[in-house]
Structures are given as C-alpha cells and as structure tokens.
Amino acid sequence: MKKIVLKRLLESIPVLWAIVTITFFLIRLAPGGPFDREKELDPQIQERIEAHYNLNAPLMEQYTDYMGGLLSGDFGPSFKNASSSVNELIAQSFPVSLELGFYALCVALLIGLTAGIIAALKPNSWQDYTPMTLAMIGICVPNFVLGPILLLIFGINLGWFPVSGWEEAADKVLPSITLGAMYAAYIARLSRGGMLEVLSNDFIRTARAKGLSETRVILKHALRGGVTPVIAFLGPATAGLLSGSFVVETVFQIPGLGKLFVESAFNRDYTMILGTVILYATLILILNLISDLLLTWIDPRLRNA
Amino acid sequence: MMPLLTVENLATHFHTRAGIVRAVDGVSYTLEKGQTLGIVGESGSGKSVSCYSLLGLIPMPPGRIESGSAHFDGGDLLNISKDELRKIPGQRISMIFQDPMTALNPYMTIGAQLMEPLLLHKGLSKEEAAKRSIEMLEAVGIQDAEQRMNAHPHQFSGGMRQRVVIAMALITEPDILIADEPTTALDVTVQAQILELIKSLQEKNGMAVILITHDLGVIAGTCDSVAVMYAGRLVEQASASSLFHSPRHPYTHALMKSLPSMNTDGKELYSIPGMPPDLTKPIEGCAFAARCEHAIEACRGDIHLHSIMPDHATACIRAQKGEL
Numbered sequence: 161m162k163k164i165v166l167k168r169l170l171e172s173i174p175v176l177w178a179i180v181t182i183t184f185f186l187i188r189l190a191p192g193g194p195f196d197r198e199k200e201l202d203p204q205i206q207e208r209i210e211a212h213y214n215l216n217a218p219l220m221e222q223y224t225d226y227m228g229g230l231l232s233g234d235f236g237p238s239f240k241n242a243s244s245s246v247n248e249l250i251a252q253s254f255p256v257s258l259e260l261g262f263y264a265l266c267v268a269l270l271i272g273l274t275a276g277i278i279a280a281l282k283p284n285s286w287q288d289y290t291p292m293t294l295a296m297i298g299i300c301v302p303n304f305v306l307g308p309i310l311l312l313i314f315g316i317n318l319g320w321f322p323v324s325g326w327e328e329a330a331d332k333v334l335p336s337i338t339l340g341a342m343y344a345a346y347i348a349r350l351s352r353g354g355m356l357e358v359l360s361n362d363f364i365r366t367a368r369a370k371g372l373s374e375t376r377v378i379l380k381h382a383l384r385g386g387v388t389p390v391i392a393f394l395g396p397a398t399a400g401l402l403s404g405s406f407v408v409e410t411v412f413q414i415p416g417l418g419k420l421f422v423e424s425a426f427n428r429d430y431t432m433i434l435g436t437v438i439l440y441a442t443l444i445l446i447l448n449l450i451s452d453l454l455l456t457w458i459d460p461r462l463r464n465a
Numbered sequence: 466m467m468p469l470l471t472v473e474n475l476a477t478h479f480h481t482r483a484g485i486v487r488a489v490d491g492v493s494y495t496l497e498k499g500q501t502l503g504i505v506g507e508s509g510s511g512k513s514v515s516c517y518s519l520l521g522l523i524p525m526p527p528g529r530i531e532s533g534s535a536h537f538d539g540g541d542l543l544n545i546s547k548d549e550l551r552k553i554p555g556q557r558i559s560m561i562f563q564d565p566m567t568a569l570n571p572y573m574t575i576g577a578q579l580m581e582p583l584l585l586h587k588g589l590s591k592e593e594a595a596k597r598s599i600e601m602l603e604a605v606g607i608q609d610a611e612q613r614m615n616a617h618p619h620q621f622s623g624g625m626r627q628r629v630v631i632a633m634a635l636i637t638e639p640d641i642l643i644a645d646e647p648t649t650a651l652d653v654t655v656q657a658q659i660l661e662l663i664k665s666l667q668e669k670n671g672m673a674v675i676l677i678t679h680d681l682g683v684i685a686g687t688c689d690s691v692a693v694m695y696a697g698r699l700v701e702q703a704s705a706s707s708l709f710h711s712p713r714h715p716y717t718h719a720l721m722k723s724l725p726s727m728n729t730d731g732k733e734l735y736s737i738p739g740m741p742p743d744l745t746k747p748i749e750g751c752a753f754a755a756r757c758e759h760a761i762e763a764c765r766g767d768i769h770l771h772s773i774m775p776d777h778a779t780a781c782i783r784a785q786k787g788e789l
Contacts, residue, residue, distance in 0.1 A: 361567060362562060362564060362567035362568050363567060363568055363569055363570040363571070365522055365562065365568075366560075366562060366568045366569065366570070366630070366633075367570065368520075368521075368522055369520055369522055369559065369560040369562075370559075370581060370582050370585075370633075371552065371553065371556055371582070371585075371586065372581070372585065376585075380573075381570055381572075381573070384572040385571075385572055458572065459571070459572060460571070460572065460617040460619065461571055461617070461619045
C-alpha cells in the first residue's frame with residue numbers, strides 16, 4: 161500500500177512539471193500582457209515596470225527564475241495586486257473556497273446518494289422517477305440561473321438567508337446548495353446506476369436466500385459495489401468543488417479562489433494564473449489518488465493489480 | 466408420517482411487456498425428511514423458479530405467485546409475512562446456486578459471508594461463529610481454512626468457491642437444502658466430490674434435498690424420487706428406479722434418448738424435434754403434444770397428473786390408459 165502511494169506521488173512530479181511548463185509558455189504566447197492598457201503607458205514607465213517584474217529578460221531566463229522560486233515554495237508577486245504575493249492571495253482565498261466546497265460536497269453526497277439509492281430500490285416507480293427527473297433538471301439548470309433564483313426566493317422574498325457575504329453560518333447555506341446541486345444530480349444518477357447494477361448480481365440473491373433483512377442486503381452487500389462509480393467521479397469532481405466556483409462566488413459575493421482564477425486570466429496576471437493552475441492540478445492529482453485508494457479499499461479484486 | 470414439505474398447485478407468473486409468462490403453472494410435490502427429490506427439465510422449464518418461489522426470491526414485480534401453498538413446519542411459505550419468512554431461508558431451508566463464480570459477494574471476505582447466517586439467525590458470538598465456519602470449511606474439503614477465512618472470493622477457483630457456497634448453505638444445519646444445478650459449473654471430478662459431500666451430510670443430519678438439474682445422470686446417482694418438468698408443469702413423477710426403468714411420459718422418454726451415454730453405436734445423437742412452447746400463450750392440454758410423436762386428438766383436452774402405479778405418476782393420458 162505504502163509503495164503504491166509513494167509510486168503515485170513520484171509519478172505526479174513530472175505531470176506537475178509538464179503542466180507548469182506548458183502553462184508558463186502558453187500564457188505568454190497569448191496576446192496582451194499584464195500591463196497593457198487601453199491608454200498606452202509612458203514607454204519609460206512601462207519599461208521600468210517590466211524590469212521590476214523581470215519581464216524584459218529572455219523567456220528562458222524568466223522560466224528558470226520562476227521554477228527556481230517555485231522549488232523554494234515562492235509563487236512570485238502578483239502582477240495585478242502590486243502589494244500582495246501570489247502566496248498571500250491564495251492563502252487568503254483558498255480557505256474560503258475550501259470551506260464552501262466542503263459544504264457543497266456534503267450537500268451533494270447527502271442528497272445525491274439518498275436520492276440515487278432510493279431510486280434504485282424502487283426502479284420505475286414514482287420513487288425512482290421523481291428524484292431522477294429532479295436530477296435531470298439539476299444537471300440542466302446552470303448555477304448562474306439556480307443561484308439568483310434561490311437568492312430571489314429565500315434571500316429576498318422570504319428573507320430566510322442573507323443575500324451575500326461570507327461571515328455567519330446563515331451566509332453559507334445558499335451558496336453551498338447552489339454549488340452542490342449539480343454534483344448532487346450527477347451523484348444521484350451514478351449511484352442509482354451503480355446500485356441497480358449491483359442489485360442485479362447473483363450474490364444479492366444469495367444474500368436474500370440467507371434470510372437477511374432488506375436493509376442488511378442493501379447496506380452490507382450492495383452499497384459497497386453500488387457506490388464505486390460515485391467514488392470514481394468524486395476524485396476530479398471534488399477538486400473542482402474545492403478550488404472554487406467563479407459563478408457562485410460572484411453571485412453571492414464570496415472572496416474565494418474561483419474569482420481570483422478567472423480574473424487573473426483576464427488580467428494576464430501570469431504568476432497568479434500559474435499559482436492557481438498549480439494548486440488546481442495538485443488538488444486533482446491528490447484527490448484522484450485518494451479516490452483510487454478508496455476504490456481498492458472497497459473492491460478487493462483491484463488489490464492484486 | 467407428515468411430509469416435511471408439501472407444495473400444492475404452485476403457480477408463479479411473470480407479468481412482462483411481452484405478456485404473462487407462466488413460468489410455473491400448477492406444480493405439486495412432497496418431500497420427506499432425509500429424502501432427495503430431483504427436479505429435471507430443460508432450461509426455462511420452471512425448475513428454478515418453482516424453488517425460488519418457496520424462499521421469496523422471486524422479484525416482484527414482475528413476478529407474482531398466482532396460487533398454491535407450500536406447507537413447511539405448520540406454516541405456509543407462500544402465505545406468511547416477510548418477517549416470518551425471513552426466519553426460514555438460510556436457516557431451515559438453504560439454497561446452493563448454480564454459478565459459484567457469481568454467487569459469492571466479491572466485496573466481502575469468505576469468513577464474513579460464512580459467519581453471517583450464524584450471527585444473525587443462531588445468535589452465536591463472533592468467536593463461536595468463526596470456529597464453526599472454519600470447521601465447516603474443513604468439512605467441505607478446504608485446506609488452511611483458518612487463513613482462508615480472510616480471503617476474498619476472487620482468490621478462489623471455481624470448485625473452491627462452490628465448496629464455500631455449499632459450506633454457507635449447510636452451516637446452519639438446515640432441514641431442507643435446495644441445490645440448483647450445484648455442479649454444472651464444475652468439472653466432472655469435482656462434481657462427484659461435491660455430490661458425495663452433500664450425500665454424506667444428508668446421512669449425518671437427516672437433511673432433505675431438492676436437486677434441480679438438467680442432467681439425468683446426476684439424478685440417477687443421487688435421487689430417491691424424480692419430478693420431470695416441462696413448460697412450467699410436472700409431466701411425470703416417480704421413484705428414481707421406476708422412472709429410469711420405465712419412463713411413462715414421452716417427454717421423459719425423449720430426454721433419456723437424447724443422453725449421450727445412451728447412444729454408444731456412433732449414430733447421431735437424438736434430439737427432440739421442435740422447440741419448447743411459448744410460455745406467454747396459454748397452453749391447451751398437454752404442453753408436449755406439439756412435439757410428441759404419439760400425440761392424438763385427446764392430448765389437446767384436459768390433462769392431469771395421475772398415478773398409474775403406487776410410486777409413479779404421469780400426465781400423459783395415453784400412458785394413463787396403458788396405450789404407451
């Protein structure tokens with residue numbers, strides 16, 4: 161087990177390196193730079209700014225400088241927020257996105273798994289059609305529609321929750337639901353499919369023939385196999401949830417990472433883009449590793465491979 | 466003596482889009498303590514469904530038990546509450562399924578699956594259940610049973626898995642064992658060992674066995690009495706010796722003729738002409754009449770299973786009249 165984890169971690173180093181390198185050169189290939197304005201700057205000022213950020217050095221030198229900084233954990237200064245480093249900005253906004261993502265994940269799992277399992281137990285009945293129709297709607301309605309609708313109903317008309325901000329517990333309800341809804345829908349569909357597949361297996365009939373209660377058949381014999389598609393999905397999905405959502409953060413005015421990510425791309429804030437890309441890539445690599453480990457823990461047949 | 470199990474007029478239908486499939490259509494039989502009853506028939510003749518019905522293993526919907534009763538130990542298996550029924554399978558009546566490769570849960574250890582009925586039905590402690598499970602694994606011929614308890618099914622070969630399935634079925638010392646093609650997936654040497662094993666446990670505990678198979682050879686070697694099923698109905702029922710010496714239904718006769726071992730002179734193997742009937746359509750008269758070389762007009766009329774000898778009953782009206 162330790163060996164597998166170590167191997168996977170070592171394997172992810174070249175992957176990360178490739179991602180950083182490709183991103184580094186790609187963003188510099190894109191037209192425009194961090195200090196381009198509609199109104200042109202005084203050439204002398206422009207030159208001094210570029211010199212300050214080492215942007216007039218040869219590209220390879222910029223790259224080796226940046227990589228050198230990275231190795232010591234320094235993501236460099238943000239080009240757009242002159243007074244802050246990328247490390248500081250991420251340190252400020254990532255915990256917010258992490259918290260929001262965690263709540264959204266809980267919402268998604270709670271609603272998604274419950275709906276999917278209930279639907280699988282009564283296939284082709286109203287207990288199946290109702291949650292599955294809702295799930296289809298959940299997948300189809302984008303969160304920039306769902307967010308404002310929830311705001312309108314529960315924030316403004318009913319006045320149950322605040323409409324923006326990220327301080328008290330009440331602030332966190334609507335954004336978490338908005339962000340989690342689509343994932344809940346996917347999880348519901350995946351867990352229904354997984355459960356139906358497992359329940360059609362012969363070993364479920366064996367379990368019933370043993371005289372086990374239906375609850376025990378479901379929880380003890382079927383659930384493990386039934387949730388495997390959900391776990392495979394959760395690896396990359398959780399990375400997406402935790403690294404912030406531009407839409408949800410904008411709709412609810414939350415100071416999270418998603419907003420920072422999208423704005424940095426528009427601003428050509430090279431270091432900020434690289435910082436968020438590295439963070440996102442690392443999250444994906446780690447969470448995929450965790451979901452693979454969970455899968456081998458659940459399914460003993462994968463352990464020999 | 467009261468029979469251990471009396472099944473009367475059991476009918477299990479499946480309501481599908483293609484129509485009502487009459488998988489089992491009025492089957493009756495009795496089973497005595499310590500006796501082995503063989504149920505033979507080709508695929509789709511309803512032999513498995515008739516047994517699944519007893520244990521509440523028919524998926525409903527689409528399945529439905531339309532009529533019948535199954536008296537076991539003072540109760541009717543087809544007419545008791547789910548909670549009552551749950552006390553019977555796995556404990557008093559247990560089942561061995563056809564395919565050992567898929568009958569075990571791949572996510573659980575062998576030990577956990579073996580111990581489950583003991584912990585739930587017999588109220589044994591974990592230690593006792595583990596001890597009993599190891600003993601049972603040893604009894605079915607699995608070596609290093611203690612270490613094997615922590616193994617998962619995929620680490621076992623087919624024959625080993627079937628032994629585990631059998632150990633699991635026998636661990637609660639049931640009154641009745643229903644074995645659904647217990648040896649089809651196994652090679653011949655293992656087949657013989659498994660049948661021997663069931664037989665020896667039967668002699669020890671007085672357990673009754675229902676053996677479902679399409680293999681007349683297996684029936685001949687192990688069963689006291691035999692029921693032959695065709696298209697969801699019983700066509701012939703007799704003691705094993707009587708059935709094999711003088712089959713009294715053209716279908717049974719045809720089945721025996723199509724056994725490879727009955728044909729030693731190098732001629733092409735006999736096969737019954739035609740196809741089994743479509744079970745979605747109600748069958749008038751004898752279900753086999755369309756394929757039967759002896760069929761006459763009267764075969765389309767009312768057909769019932771009748772005794773023609775003390776231990777021999779047939780549904781063929783011509784055999785009942787002594788014409789065949």
